[in-house]
Amino acid sequence: MRKIDPEVHAEKRRQILDAASICFAEKGFEATRTADICQKAGISSGKLFHYFKSKRDVFAAIFAQGKSEDTARLNEASRAPTTVAALVGFFEEALSHQGNPVLAGLLFEAIAFARRDAEFAQALERDELHTRDQLVALVETAIAKGEVAPGTDPLQAADWLMGLHDLTILRAVWDRKQAPGTDRSMIETLVRSILSASQRQPGTSGENS
Amino acid sequence: MRKIDPEVHAEKRRQILDAASICFAEKGFEATRTADICQKAGISSGKLFHYFKSKRDVFAAIFAQGKSEDTARLNEASRAPTTVAALVGFFEEALSHQGNPVLAGLLFEAIAFARRDAEFAQALERDELHTRDQLVALVETAIAKGEVAPGTDPLQAADWLMGLHDLTILRAVWDRKQAPGTDRSMIETLVRSILSASQRQPGTSGENS
DNA sequence: GTCTATATAGCGATAGAC
DNA sequence: GTCTATCGCTATATAGAC
Structure with missing residues (x-):
């Protein structure tokens, strides 16, 4: 009662x-x-x-309704024995979201809405920065473990990794033409390429804010 | 009069x-x-x-109002002495579009609109397929010249190259956090990675559709 | 707490003067 | 050809019955 x-x-x-x-x-x-x-x-x-x-x-x-599952998954990754392999696994997981039109569509429309609503944009950006910080930490862990080169710029790597993540999910929204069979190996190649190419360059501006 | x-x-x-x-x-x-x-x-x-x-x-x-400048630029690339270098140049050019909010915004809103208007979606897809065909031809040229490995799958490479192109332009729409200094070398690395990773795999389904 | 009916407002598109 | 005035419609949000 x-x-x-x-x-x-x-x-x-x-x-x-x-x-x-x-x-x-x-x-x-x-x-x-x-x-x-x-x-x-x-x-x-x-x-x-x-x-x-x-x-x-x-x-x-x-x-x-809170932190995406990405946060939890990236936390898991930070405890994995091989950090880079866990990172690759995180991105391969994103491939499976491709098949979920509601999730992909919502992400796209969230971006569209954020373009017109400053308050919403701020909340969205806060989440993105949090994810990026997690990635930065993971890259730093990988460096400490000696899995990636010491001269790697964690921030640049994290930025491009987030780009890859967005691309993987969002392409499902406007394009279904990806060859699904070989995607996993492509993802792995790209993750590793981004990690090895994010070298802090002495001449160029490796650090900006 | x-x-x-x-x-x-x-x-x-x-x-x-x-x-x-x-x-x-x-x-x-x-x-x-x-x-x-x-x-x-x-x-x-x-x-x-x-x-x-x-x-x-x-x-x-x-x-x-017709074919984008991409078409003309890719045509130029097909006549360049080094195909891969020309390809890299095409993607580096896309980086400069990042600074044009109107262009990037229009591309984004075109995709959004295409999700709700079938006729418009068809026109947009026709353009995309044309660009992709140009990229396929370029990759085939590069293979014939011996610039990339013979076992490369041109279609898979073209798909991922288009993804990289979209990402490069569209990220400006929802994210301004890219480190501008080192982007050009990252783009080059990724283009080359995509080319070398698009191997036709005998076991897996390299060909679909 | 829930539903029905409706007030209010703002938009796309048009009609008709000039 | 161009502008002004306005129509008709639709959508959000509310008010009040049950």
């Missing part, structure tokens, strides 16, 4: 967010109508605006 | 498209108001709809 079960409330919220995720991933923020979300969630308009104060609020809530 | 100068007409069209390009690149298709375009172009609403039948029409016209 409880008054308002907080679990029921959270569950309902999640249910709405799941429906909204699919809509936003497919059609983007502005093209998605709140009516679309309500229909997919099987609720009425009034209910949606009871749980969320605006459409923007729904969108933001999808991404606010 | 000419009736309607076709050049004046074309010039006016271009003027509208230039203004529209900036708006679309900044805010995307749906968030851009026709009023925004009119204001930026210094015209009235009636005029816009005299030259274009709809907002979608304006957007499509921006990209319909």
Whole structure:
């Protein structure tokens, strides 16, 4: 005989967010109508605006539910015996996300939305910087272990590794033409190339902020 | 005493498209108001709809004005003495586009729009396939010249090279964190890595489609 | 707490004067 | 050919019944 079960409330919220995720991933923020979300969630308009104060609020809530699994996976990698191999594994994992159109679509639309909403952009960037810092730490570990050359610039390596990560996931959004068979070995080659090419160069500006 | 100068007409069209390009690149298709375009172009609403039948029409016209300069640049590359070096040069050129927010933004919004408009998506894909075919031909030339290994799969290499190209331009859209000093050498390393890693593998499925 | 009905506002596109 | 005024529509968000 409880008054308002907080679990029921959270569950309902999640249910709405799941429906909204699919809509936003497919059609983007502005093209998605709140009516679309309500229909997919099987609720009425009034209910949606009871749980969320605006459409923007729904969108933001999808991404606010915390740290992505990337964080956990990269933490695992930091404890692996061979750091570089664990790093390669992390990127190969990203390949499997390619098959998930909702996840890839959401990531794309998040970037699109961030271009128009400064507050959201800031939150997104905070997450990205966190991931980058984890990568920097991993590269430093690999250097300490002697797995990669001592002159490697961890920041530059991390930047390009993040680029590779984005590319791997996002290409699924606008292009399905990748040969799936040989991708894993290509990913491994590229990860290792980025690591070995990120040399701190004495003449050039290896350090900038 | 000419009736309607076709050049004046074309010039006016271009003027509208230039203004529209900036708006679309900044805010995307749906968030851009026709009023925004009119204001930026210094015209009235009636005029816009005299030259274009709809907002979608304006957007499509921006990209319909033909083959990108990429086509011409890749054609040049096919006549260069060292094919691989020319290829590297093509990708280094893409780095300079990074500084052009309108170009990068337009490319991003084109992809976003293509996700919702099948006809536009088809046109965009046609252009992409053309670029990819050019890259395939270049890789084949390089193989014939003995610049890259004979067992290289031109299609796989071209796919990943296009990915690198997209990444180079699009990262400017959501991320400004790349270390500019050492990018050129990184690009070269990655181009060469992709070429050498695209080996037709006997066991795995090197050919699909 | 939930749903139905609707207020409000802003957009794309047009009609018609000049 | 161009501009002004405005129509018709659709979408978000709310108010009030149950």
